[in-house]
Amino acid sequence: MKRIFLYTIPVLMGYLPLGIAYGILAVESGVPFTAAIFMSIIVFAGSGQFLAVSLLSAHAGYFEIAVSSFLLNLRHFFYGITIMDELKHFGLRKYYIIFGLTDETFALLKTWRGNGKNKESVYFKIALLDHLYWITGSIIGATMASTITFNSTGIEFALTILFVVLTIELLRQQKNYKTFFIAIVIGILSLIFIPPSKMLLTSLTAGIIVLFFMRGIINE
Amino acid sequence: MSNSYLYLSILFCALATFLTRVLAFILFSKTGESPTLNYLKRHLPVMIMTILIFYGLSGSNLKATYAIPEVAAIMLSVLLHLKTKNALISIFTSTIFYMIMLQSLFA
16 A cells, blocks of 8 residues: 555646646635535546636536536546556446546556556555545645635636646647647637627637538648 | 526537547547548647637737737746646746736736
8 A cells, every 4th residue: 555655646646736726726716625525526627627617607507517527538538548458347437537537646546666566456546545635635725715714816827727737738848749739720710709798608619610520731 | 598508518528538538439449540530649649739729819819918928928828837737836827827827917
């Protein structure tokens, strides 16, 4: 257990502050304390929860919330493909490991070097520890926001910055600048022409359609 | 925000998120490799993430600020992230920078 804990410390260092940021943002955006923590327990997705808070405070519909959560986290589908052969023969704990397959947990599972005997139990503990770090961070953040009053105007911009950082990470790994520039054009056009309440679903749909139609050009 | 709206929304968010993680196990019985899948794997995340930056911007009152604090904070986050490669430093510093600008210069 000690070895597993030490192995997850980098995620602890990341999830505590990010969870705190989420907790503060959620409560400052008007999400009640209990609901904010409940979300960290049953959703467990960093950027997904930041987006959900933004959608909740804009009173988005259920369909929009479900579709945008799905699309934002779709990269986890590709993690699943990469790791499914390993997990397939696990018992019931497999479902919890799949539930906890965040970017960070995935990275830890993929790089774990240990004997294969009790892999299921090791993977389960890694996912569980990461989940606990995330919940702890959220509780600290939500408590801070509930007890300390400060001028939080502009705090919702953390969401935009988070997406900027994630985009840079993706570009650094995949160097697919063509797609990036096409997405910028779609983004600017929808910012100008589509009302904010319809912007997210419309631009995401446009982006996916363009990806399919411009496959020849993008793949060159 | 009514309680039923709040908790139903969180539930839908949780189900959609879990679906992305379990989908591979539902769709493929063994590791699937296809050109279309590889194409989507390489291009879909960047497409979605970049569009989400603009969704984030749609929440700001860009006309009132001429987008100055927004563009400045994004530029700061890009610089910081290219230099430090530390997501937390980039996010915290740029958000606080944005909040200070918005609350002082553009109040």
